[in-house]
Amino acid sequence: MPPAVRVAKGLDDAIVGTSAITYVGGETGELVYRGYGIRELVPGLPYESMVHLLLEGTPPDRDPSPEVVRRLGAHRTVPEALGRTIDALPRDLAPMEALRTILSAIGDGSFGYPPSRDDGFRLIARTPLALARFVRRARGLDPVPLRSELSHAAHFLWSLTGELPAPEKIAALEGYLDLLADHGMNASTFALRVAISTQSDLVSAATAAFGTLKGPVHGGAPSRVADMLDAIGTPDRAEEWIAARLAEKQVLYGFGHRVYKTDDPRGLLLHRIARGVADPQRLRLAEEVERVALAALRAAKPGARLFTNVEFYSAVVLEAVGLPRTLFTPTFAVARTAGWAAHALEQATDNRLIRPEIEYTGPAAGLRWPRPVLRP
């Protein structure tokens, strides 16, 4: 082993391995899944085909992937034991808080090491169903009957509401799920790979990933974009509101990204999707807020390469699809289960314990306890 090198504490400057799943071009604004640029695929690619691409590495023979349709369908159930645990959770728990426990409870002792593709399908199929069961119960509603003929995206909405929205809303959610399905070595995926590196199982690793996604710096801000739009109210108030906010050194949600130093390609596509489904007034408000915020941010920090991030139009799209704000980040997690499964499979193919070094900066060894330690 070569002598240790110090890397930035955010690991920004450390290349920690290789991955053949997703290329994130931070300078060029590219997002490439297994060689396919997302502009080639979204909107329009069924999520089942996206799952196929991420897990298998190649496109299916048909769209939606017949194999993934079949295998997700086989796991489109909430086993009784899982249902009991979900139903025991406090009804007033925030869905993000509940989903961590629900994800963990999907682990029934049968997820082992190495993770299998079928483990991945189970995780992807059950996460939205189990979440929907919790959400309905919190509203005092029974689970809906399962419908095997519905797509993954449509079934998620069905399982939440017992209704099917207009096809363009389902398609909008599908585009969102496709776009958020993976994103290289982001923090939650890194946590997942650290967990798999100890030969832990997929559910444990996905729960680790979820605990990481839960932080607002990673997954927790899209609902605050919607709150911000509400607070601004109308396009003519954007200028004043944003100036006041920046004067108070407050954060504007939906702007800036660790990796993208240009437009986030997901944001551009979500904007396009939003144009098709969002309430026109809400869309105009969002567009004006975006314009004013970018101008103000760039004026405040000349030279900083600040762009709209994925969260901004995620909020507009998820709202247009009919999801409540408390489900924005849980829906991000539902999308990302595909990427987590793909990364777990990849990590296990050439695994090694991830255990970095740290520099100890505490007191030098040799301090004496201030009184005798009682020897038993």
Add this chain to the structure above:
Amino acid sequence: MPPAVRVAKGLDDAIVGTSAITYVGGETGELVYRGYGIRELVPGLPYESMVHLLLEGTPPDRDPSPEVVRRLGAHRTVPEALGRTIDALPRDLAPMEALRTILSAIGDGSFGYPPSRDDGFRLIARTPLALARFVRRARGLDPVPLRSELSHAAHFLWSLTGELPAPEKIAALEGYLDLLADHGMNASTFALRVAISTQSDLVSAATAAFGTLKGPVHGGAPSRVADMLDAIGTPDRAEEWIAARLAEKQVLYGFGHRVYKTDDPRGLLLHRIARGVADPQRLRLAEEVERVALAALRAAKPGARLFTNVEFYSAVVLEAVGLPRTLFTPTFAVARTAGWAAHALEQATDNRLIRPEIEYTGPAAGLRWPRPVLRP
């Protein structure tokens, strides 16, 4: 940001930051908590004083730390909602599988960012209690009445069995908890720090850590040491059994460590503790297996610096304390909640999103989907 450097995929050669909590001297066999060598503290230091040292950075005024006794005592409860979730889990779930969900369910929505010391005390106090409730229920038993006068170590055993073992057994468990309370930037603590780096909460981060600890390469092998001792049976069979095992290229559990290239100081102290509490016959078997295994491993790999690791005598001690094998790794997690709390507090004091780079090795961008993607 300087240009990115490639680090080993196990991050063995990457120093990812600084920490004032624990120094692990892999070459010298040292383990130092906040300047205090563990030989100075163990056996004998009450776990409450160890928690104080790890979280506050300095020793308490008295042992056991009055403040920690009081604050752990205040959280020595299983809130009703948590109890309901625990009681809903399948009784036949392995405790390690259950504990992930239980840890997550400790999160009731009130753990925020930044983590507080009180969050840490809640986590440390409730984890063993909640685990014990599950374990008793799996055996068809009600929870025991809480006893505020008992130490953390004694209460853990009390809450599992409703009995108090001999004082030397409680002291042996206390020594184990002290020795396993923290260990620098191990994989689970790293996962916890990745989670906190997104401004996630302590329960989410501890659940991430636990999902990482669950892998046998990190936390999952002590029960297999006990299984190995059983399989060997008597000291005279050690030579033959180990030779056969190595001839089949099978792993011997309890030997070798990523960091220690000499005796693991925890193992030496656990061996000493074992001498005081283990059944003399079992201890002799363990000592003979250790002697034979080290000789055989070193003969098989001349030059490799292979030593007994912490798991070997952990198994002997935990068994002597009366814990079943299914609780060995959960008890490790119970001990480690102190270190997790300390690292979460430290990470939050100077936080930055941990998001490394990865080299994309998949197909170059520009592939065309084999058929038109249906635009909605």
